Amino acid sequence: MAEVEAVLAEALEDIKAGRPRTVPDYLGLVPRSERAELAELLSIFFMREAVAAGPERVDPERYERALGVLDRLSATGPAGNLPAALAELRRTRRLRRVDVVGAIAERFGVKGTGRERLRRSYHELETGQLSGRGLSRRLLDALGQILHVDPDDLAAAAFRTAPGATRPARAFGRGAGEVEPVRGLHGDEPPRDESERLVDDLFRGGADG
């Protein structure tokens, strides 16, 4: 089994490097008794063999769920599809908004009145009311850590240009299409103290905020 895993890892590296050998080349590297297992594993990575073998049997319900994920992530707005991705990742990790807000507050030491401003700002972000351009890099890094996702993926999602086929993000209490790039419900209120200023820097200060 250890040999199968080692050869599989070698095959994956070859595929990633763009120089895959043929399946029989890899099968020759393991004892005959382990070839069937390796062949089955390799078949899911080698497109030609996978196509020849025909589609894998998968419960149709899984495709329905995959289409649901794709549908939810197709919602775009001033922060691309980042709001939809945040909501989806939060759901899959069984986190509530208050959990994410609490984790951000703890990471940046947001206290007092800043905490309420943070809660509102995160709500605005997840409901597509904030511009991706205003989000700071350190906020995206924190969200990446909290939600276990590459922050570069989040950053790319926030700046994604919306092709014609996508639909606007659904914001609570607003009809589709009414959401425009805005500074946020409380973006015009000047910060009253350092903690509120910190929250504004995180959500509206731009990459270096």
Added chain:
Amino acid sequence: MNDPLHKLDAQYAALDEPTLMVLFKTATRENDADALEPLVRQLVLRAVPVVERIVREFGEPRGLSPSDLRLVEDEALTKLVLRLGRGLPLPSIRVLAYEIARGCAEDPERLPAPEPKAGLVRPALRAVDGSLSSRARSNGHRGGRHDG
């Protein structure tokens, strides 16, 4: 509800994976957002069997329940969409799906969902063998029929 499907979705659905990969590479190079979006959708759908299989293989031994596994699958698909959306060079959708799905299933911070609280568990009630029927008989009841 708005139709999320793009006019190219049906066209791409008919293509094999190697062809889709070539189109994805071209769309990425030319930054063609209109083509990239349906291509991402199609590649993600092609990755569903890999994600399902890998999440099950690595998640079940960790004690993740069927509902946990469904959430892990959704998480992996979401991360796959995000990664593909970056338009980076992609040697194989299957390898990327494998890596992401395995990472999600093996995430040490994802623990099996706690058992539901006692008050929320539906009690599994059943008659004690023999005793209820014999008592019912002694009271003159016969299997749900009222005789009197």
